[in-house]
Each structure stands twice: as structure tokens, then as C-alpha cells.
Amino acid sequence: MDLAGMERSSLVKYLVRQLEHFFPDGQHDLSFRIEKDLDQALARLEVCIDAVKIWRKGEFDYLHSSQYTIFLYFLSNTIWRSRQDKRLCTKLFYLNKALNGIDCFYEIEMPDIFFIGHSVGIVLAKADYANYLVLYQNSTVGKNHGIAPKLEEGVIMYPNTAIIGDCHVKARSVIAQGVSVINKDTMPNSYVFQSNSGALEFKPCSKNILGDIFRHV
Template sequence: MRLIDHTQASLLDYTCAQLGCFFPSGDGAALRHRLERHLPQALKRLAHCIDRVRMWQSGQFNYLNSSQYCLYLYFLANTVWREERSEEAVGAATRLFLLNKALNGIDLFYEIAMPEVFFIGHSVGIVLAKATYGNYLVLYQNSTVGKNRGVAPVLGEGVILYPNSAIIGHCRIGDHTTVSQGTGVINRDTPGNCMVFAGTAGELTIKAAKRPLIDDFFRF
């Protein structure tokens, strides 16, 4: 994957400089060494994701594209945590998570197992719990996936959450479900291949999808 205006070394320097600015500490050299070990794997995961998003050019990563940089910080934090689990690795992953939150306004914890391929339209206000996420997920601003009484949703493949939508609690969301803007799905299931709208008296209106909207977002 081509890194626009960066090499792996300079991208690492850039990331470490941001971490040092936001979260200064005395372990800069050790932090850089730890991130350096995991950067190639994180970039491999990022490349796989970027290559499948239709609106992005395959084979290149632009650190000034905030959505791409948001994914980069998640994949790096998650890779560090997944591959090590030491106290120092947790500290590094936490700082990357907090950097992502500060820069992009997203609450995406490093322990969350996001799918291999997902797309963030606008990251501001997105809050994601430790739920089950299917591949080819689409998220827009102020969308939420959350727990209710400790129970987290299960999302199938090709789920789209438009702005200000939410999936909360005991939900099984079928493949290719689109949750419309401003709609909350709380302790409800969806059959899949459908569009979900806010109904009356707290009920939902579920309509069969006329075509797979997910095709607009991804290369399959």
C-alpha cells in the first residue's frame, strides 16, 4: 500500500509526535519501538479495508483523510493489544484509543473486535460497545451501538447505520439491514435485507429493501 507523503518510518514519527503532544510521558523511545513492531501488521489490515471501500482509491492511504486516519489509529491500537497484552502494550493501545477520540470524536475502544472491512463516513459522535459486528459495516456520525443491562447487540453483515441512529441491547440485526437516520432499534431484531424507520408510539417500521444498498459502499 502506498503511503501518501509518508514512509512507514515517517508515519511512525508522526504518530509518536501526536501521542507525545497529547499524552506526554518519559517512555517515548520504548513506545516508538513497540509501535514499530506492530505497524506493518496494522497497515496490512488497513490496506485490506481501504481496498474494499468504493469511494477510496485502492492501494493508498492518505493520513490527511480523517476517516482513513481514524481507521489507522484503531487498527494500530487493536493490533498492539491483540499481539501483546502486557501492561506496556495496554498503555500504548490506550493512548492510541484516546488520540483517536481526541482527533476524530469517536469512542472505539481498542479491545473491540471490529470487522475486517468497515467504513466510517464521518466519525464525530460515534460510540461503539463491545458487541458482535459483521463484515462490511457502515457507520455515520452520531451512530451508536450499545448495551442494555449488560447485553450487547449482534450485527450481521452489510449493516448500515445512518446519522443519529442506534442499535441498543438484546438485538439480532439481520444481514443487509439499513437503519435510517434518527432511528433507534432497542431490544428488537430485524429480518435482514430491510430498511428500518422510526414508527409511531415507539414502534419500528420495517420495509423490504428494494436493492442491496451496501453495494454502493464496498467492492466485493
């Protein structure tokens, strides 16, 4: 993958400088620990970037905030899967939180393909996620009494939305701005609104919104 404006070695140095700035604990082996899993993380990132229409295929721009947000998640998760380097994964998690305002823990298994419009205020719990997930600012996926939601393929969460608890969010559910889905299921291929009483209302989707965001959907 092409690293826009930067070599692979420079990306490692850039990331290490950020980590050392935010976490000046004197650890000097960060480059070595990042290098071990960087290529696998970049390969996962490339699959995700290549699926998004507005992003150039095969190119990662470290100054594109949404792409960098996803990169930091993939790197932390890849390192965790590979060798459970908890201290480094925690630093990467906090770095993502500090830079991009997102709370996406490294143990969470995000799908291979997802899109972040604006990362600020996004909070993601350990839930069941699927490909073609779309997240905008201040969207929340959370547990209720230890029960996490299940999201099928192609769920779109517009700004200020929440999916909490024992929910089965069906494929191509579009959660309208400001709507909270709490311990309820949705209808597939539908817009999800909320009445004044708080009850969920569903309207069939007449447009392929995912097709505006992703290739081959």
C-alpha cells in the same frame, strides 16, 4: 501499501509526535513499541481500504480523517492482540477520540471490512460485528444490562441511530436516520424506520446500497 505523501518511518514519527503532544508523560520508547506491530496493522488497514469503492486501492492517506480513524483502531487492536501493551493501546484509543470524536475501544473486535462516513460522535460497545458495516456520525452500538447486540453482515447505520441491548440486526438492515433499535430484532434486507409510537417498521430494500459503498458486494 502506498502511504500517500509519507514514508513508513515518517508515519511512525508523525504518530509519535501526536502521542507525545497529547500525553506528555516522558515515555521515549513509543517508536520501538509501535514498530513491532505496524506492518500487521497496515496490512489489516489495506484490506479495509481496498474494499471501499471511493478509496484508491493500496493507498493510505494519513490526512484522510476516516482512513486515519480506522488506522488508529487497527493499530491499537493489533498491539492489544499481539502483546497487550495497555498503556500504548490506551493512548491510541484516546488519540482517536481526541482527533476524530470516536469511542472505539482497542479490545473491541471490529470486522475486517467496514466503512466510516463521518466519525464524530460514534460510540461502539463490545458487540458482535460483521463485515460491510457502515457507520455515520452519532451512531451508537451499546449494551443494555450487560447484553450486547449482534450485527450480521452489511448493516448500515445512518446518522443519529442506535442499536442497544438484546438485538439481532439481520443482514443488510439499513437503520434510517434517527432510529433507535432497543432490545428488538430487525428483518433482513430491509429499511428500518420508527413510527410515532416508537415501534419499528420494515420496508424491503429495493436498492443495493452496500454496492454503492463497497466493491464486490
